[in-house]
Amino acid sequence: MTLLNYWHFISFGVIFIIFVGGVLSALKQESAKIKFGMLFSVTLISIFFAVFSVLVVDKYTKVVKLHKLKNKRLLSTEKIIYTGIVRNEGNHDIGKVTFEIKLVNKGHATGNVKGGNFYKSSGFMDFFGGGYNLNFKPQSITKEFVVATNLKPGEAKSFRVYFPFPPYFRSVSQFSKVWGH
Structure with a gap:
């Protein structure tokens, strides 16, 4: 769950005003079909905007940087x-x-x-066989870790994560990302 700040509440307030305006205009309609359709549409659009606004506000107000990343095998x-x-x-x-x-x-x-390093075909037989191939060795792995909780503005926290390293990997490239919720 994300921590809410005042920008979240401002966007929720604007969305609520739009929702109330849509509901009032829907209730003024005489036809029940139109009334139900408008209420459903206004509710659906308001929920969509609320979820989208949380994501956008989080992206622009919660800035996390990664410093001194080191790895050891x-x-x-x-x-x-x-x-x-x-x-x-x-x-x-x-x-x-x-x-x-x-x-x-x-x-x-x-x-x-090898051809399988760059392209792994998935075909009709994978559907029936479950796609299990004992010879297949994935050429990329992605791991996600929660490394800090409840960070205050300006606060820094060190972390350490570990996971199994495939022994067949040679000349590995690494790509790291960090984000806050």
């Missing part, structure tokens, strides 16, 4: 550890900070090129 346990610091650089509280890391195997950089 533990060969004995075949895991990789990511450490870093997330900082709330906005003016509003953030309820939950999510860190996403994507690892992409660059087999083509080491000369290990």
Whole structure:
């Protein structure tokens, strides 16, 4: 759940005024079919705008930055550890900070090129067989972690996450993202 700030309440107020105006204009209609259709439409549009406004306000008021991201591979346990610091650089509280890391195997950089590295076909037989292929090794993995909760404006918090590292990965590219809710 996201923490609400005054921009959320302003947008909810505007949407509520539009909703009330739509309901009042629907109730003035004489035909029951038109009245029901207008009430349904106004309700549906208001709900859509409310959800959309939460997403937009969160995007522009909750600013999180990632600092000092480092990784370390533990060969004995075949895991990789990511450490870093997330900082709330906005003016509003953030309820939950999510860190996403994507690892992409660059087999083509080491000369290990196979057709399945770039394209995995899914066909008619996968529907019946469940798509299980024991020889298939995914060439990219994406993991998401909640690394901080209830960050105040200007507050920073260090984090450490770890997950299994595929032993067949060579020359790995990493892509990281962080966002707040």
